[in-house]
Amino acid sequence: MIIKKLNGLFHKHSRWLFGGFTVVIIVSFLGFLTPGQFGCDFSDPESHEFGVAFGKPVTYRDLREMGRNVQIINHVMSGVSNREIDVQNLFGPYCLLQAAERMGIVASDKEVAEMLRQMPTLQKDGKFSMELYNEMLAGYQKAGISAEEFNNAIRMMVMLNKLDREIAAGVVVTPGEVESFYRRLYGKYRIKGALFNADTFKDKVPRDARKMQEFFEKNRSEYVIQAKLSALVVAFPYAGFKAEAAKAATAAELEKFYKANTALFDDKDGKTQEYAKVAGEVKKKFIEARSRDLATRRAYDFASAAYEAVGEAENKVEVFRELARKGKLDIIETGRFDIDATVVGKINSPVLIRQLGAALNAGNPVTNAVPGDDAAYVGFTLEQIAARPAMLNEVAKQLNDDYVAAESLKLAREAAKAELDRIKALKPAERAKAFAALKNCKVEEFEASVSQMPPAGFEYAMQAAVRLHPGELTPVVDTPNGAAIAELLERIPADMKEFEAKKALYTGIFRQRKEQMARLAFEEELGSQCYLLEQQQPQQ
Structure with a gap:
């Protein structure tokens, strides 16, 4: 088992030398990294093709695995995991990983162990804690993620770091280039x-009416009455699940939540406060997170049931309404709104609105469950009115x-x-x-x-x-x-005395710029072999 080998490596290499192994997350490619819950907003069927990487199809199943790995990495690095990742932001990192594999880049168990050693969430008193590591593994295993899957997520991180270093390794900087750079910078x-x-x-x-009419005719394509949607939306407010969440706030659960999310309880200097000092805040945040989770699960259950019931029904609207009535759920009638809106009434969820726009084309008017800021939502698209050219008036x-x-x-x-x-x-x-x-x-x-x-x-x-x-x-x-x-x-002219005194500094700055240019060139080459398919995301 990989976990046994990693445990052995942790004990064997107990003396960790900081700085010998640099965490370099490739910011230009992984800038989307945000904390998230496991199980991103992916749609079935998972075999649906999202894009192509090096001639092979990339499915939602592939991106689901990538999303899980990214969330594990973010959780291990920051201790926070309570937001979603947009599926489209996962395609780039997936292609990078494929590129790394094609270049023969691998990550050994020793390198995975070394990476884990420097994660702040796994350190106690400035040293790696096997106890914290095992506690984190246990939490993931309860969520259905094995120790091997957890460590493979870190392995992916190591491989991407090595890919970044491989790209930068080919950069050469000459003294003449640095001097020219300085002259351009400070001349x-x-x-x-x-x-x-x-x-x-x-x-x-x-103000000339005739010229204005001519201007309108010349630029007629610019004046369009936007496509519109109308929908029914069922909301699952997080506040409605607080009482149930509070019942789960046992001492053991609160302490586990605190250990898994220590970054949430840092003081103004960035130091994690002792549990006893922030016990009230821990309970508050636990209830907020659990309420969100409970509401989202209920929304997923409703979306799944509605999708199945509505699919073959003749009167789809009535079937959706009846399901909501049985569940004692209130329905929000949106009225007509622009298809590119980001907010509809009190519903602030661009993801939901995008799904409403795609639902009818996918053959079923029911959307996925979509977690928002204050509630989770399930939508039903009533109608979609196509865009049309506008009349002058x-x-x-x-x-x-x-x-x-x-x-x-x-x-x-x-x-x-x-x-x-x-x-x-x-x-x-x-x-x-x-x-x-x-x-x-x-x-x-x-x-x-x-x-x-x-x-x-x-x-x-x-x-x-x-x-x-x-x-x-x-x-x-x-x-x-x-x-x-x-x-x-x-x-x-630039002051060359300043340059001579700080030549090493400007050499480093110029090297960083050339390395970034090398990354951009690599990304451009990658784009010629990896691309998204022009299609809507499939609905559940």
């Missing part, structure tokens, strides 16, 4: 610029605003061009006075560099000016809100 530019903001020209836009206000914005943007850019042409005709010595006399724009002289941003709005002017020689003018630079023109007054 400064003195610039004079003029910013022409479209808002300044709004009052100058003539339906979007008159929006059309007016868009027309004025477009015309004022055009006026701002025309004004910038006219002023630039006038300044270009002047001698260099006369330009300063000409810039100062400009109207309907904001004029500023400033210093900027890669590490020193220009005044707000002048970013585009700076990007154009740094390519010039001192005394040259930029062309008109379009900005999101209008236009800008600028003159490069002076280039100020």
Whole structure:
């Protein structure tokens, strides 16, 4: 058994040297890591294909296993596991793991043991605690997760860390590159610029009905009456399960909850407080977590029963309502709402709304159970009205605003061009006075560099000016809100004494940047071999 081998390794390597084995979770790929309950919001059938990785289909079953492993990792690292993971956020890490395996990267039992040794949740008095490790394993085994599955989750983490180091290993940094990097970072530019903001020209836009009609016809595809949904929703408020949850708050359960979630009870300095000092808070959080779990389980039971009952029923709506009545559950009638809404009435659950939008296409109007902030929900899609092109009178206000914005943007850019042409005709010595006399724009002289941003709005002017020689003018630079023109007054070289004194520091910084570029290149290559399928998530 793997657990016996790992126990042996823990005892054999009892002296842990911190820093010899670095935890590197690949942030750019695993940034989605958030605490979660076991059993993410996955839909049946599990064999449904979600994407393709290296020519092989990736199913929801594959991602369920990945989700479980990610949640185990997060729980072991932070001690918290009470939120969900979006299934789509698991595809990237799954592909990374497949890439690691294809590259022959493996994680030995010794490496898994070493990784576990440095987890804060498994340490007591600054040292690895076998007692805490066994307690955590026992908790997972009660949840149906074996010791081998637990350790394999950590094995995945080790493999991803090794993959990250493998990607970074090919990076080479030369002294010349570091010096050039420093010069770009701290070399400064003195610039004079003029910013022409479209808002300044709004009052100058003539209101012309004919031109507005032409603008509408030209941009008709932009004006759409959004698709709409209407639904029935059954809510399972967590507050309704507090009494039942409180009955489970025995001394043994509370102590177990505290040990499994020590990060929840850290003081302001990040140190875990003793159980006796936070006993009241432990009980409160236990009841909150257990109430959520009980409500979610009830919602899952209802969703499963409703899915089966509604599936073959002729009057699906009445069957759903009758099930709710039998369960003494209140039904929320949403009325019509936009399909891309994130909140409907008091229901704040984008996941539920997405599932309502996909339910009819999947052949059954019942959604999965969806845990939210204050309740778990099960929905039933009543109707879906397709999006359609809007008539002018339906979007008159929006059309007016868009027309004025477009015309004022055009006026701002025309004004910038006219002023630039006038300044270009002047001698260099006369330009300063000409810039100062400009109207309907904001004029500023400033210093900027890669590490020193220009005044707000002048970013585009700076990007154009740094390519010039001192005394040259930029062309008109379009900005999101209008236009800008600028003159490069002076280039100020970087202080190389500072560089010589801190060369090692800047070498490290530049190496990190090149390593990140290597990761991005690897990710881009990965994207050419791993992709999502264009399809809706199947419903339960």
